[in-house]
Amino acid sequence: MPKKTKEALVNAFLELVKEEPFDKITVTDLVEKCNISRQTFYYHFDDIQRMLEWAFDSETKAVCALTDSDDLSSNEERYIEFFNRYDTMLRKTLNSVKFINIFNLIEKSFYDCITFYVSSIRNDEQNIGKNVEYVISYTAGAYTALIIKTIQSEKSDYETIIKNLSASLKAI
Numbered sequence: 001m002p003k004k005t006k007e008a009l010v011n012a013f014l015e016l017v018k019e020e021p022f023d024k025i026t027v028t029d030l031v032e033k034c035n036i037s038r039q040t041f042y043y044h045f046d047d048i049q050r051m052l053e054w055a056f057d058s059e060t061k062a063v064c065a066l067t068d069s070d071d072l073s074s075n076e077e078r079y080i081e082f083f084n085r086y087d088t089m090l091r092k093t094l095n096s097v098k099f100i101n102i103f104n105l106i107e108k109s110f111y112d113c114i115t116f117y118v119s120s121i122r123n124d125e126q127n128i129g130k131n132v133e134y135v136i137s138y139t140a141g142a143y144t145a146l147i148i149k150t151i152q153s154e155k156s157d158y159e160t161i162i163k164n165l166s167a168s169l170k171a172i
Contacts, residue, residue: 006044008034010055013048014089022092049101056105057112059085064116076162079113083147083158090151106147110140110165117169139168 012033016025027048031041045051059082066075083090093102114136146161 002044005034005036005040006051006054008036009041009044009051013051014085017089017092022089022096023098049098052102053105056109060109060112063109064113075113076159076166079162080158082109083156083162087151087156087158090147094148094151103144103148107140107144110143111136114139114165114169139165 009030012030013025016029016033020029025048027038027041030048031038045054063075063079063082066078090102090106093099096102118132118136143161143165147158150156150158150161
């Protein structure tokens with residue numbers, strides 16, 4: 001039940017962000033939309049930022065769970081769906097004072113997925129080395145910048161970005 005409540009809150013946020021500015025959505029708005037108490041919200045999350053961190057982390061873990069070191073296309077569609085699902089929210093954060101928080105969530109998602117993939121092909125998750133860690137961090141930052149660039153444009157092209165990421169990782 002807790003996961004369903006968390007998902008309901010995230011879904012409510014994604015619905016509300018279509019109608020309201022990102023920074024104007026409150027815990028009160030969310031609990032009213034979900035028909036739950038404030039206490040229930042705070043039982044699950046400290047604030048809206050923590051809720052979004054949970055959502056991005058859950059989505060990232062779901063993408064990583066599908067990752068097959070022999071066939072990256074298995075997770076491409078899931079990652080594309082992930083960005084499409086959050087597209088309106090991402091666009092609305094561009095003019096938000098909380099933009100840097102969302103930027104960091106996107107970068108962490110890329111970093112975690114790339115690290116998971118590299119670790120799975122290297123078979124040494126605990127010790128990927130400083131040079132590899134640098135390349136992962138650089139790659140995550142570059143693809144985060146591409147996501148930001150695409151949400152600044154009229155039409156999001158997450159598919160091209162994710163497919164290019166997969167092609168880049170296959171070359172490792």
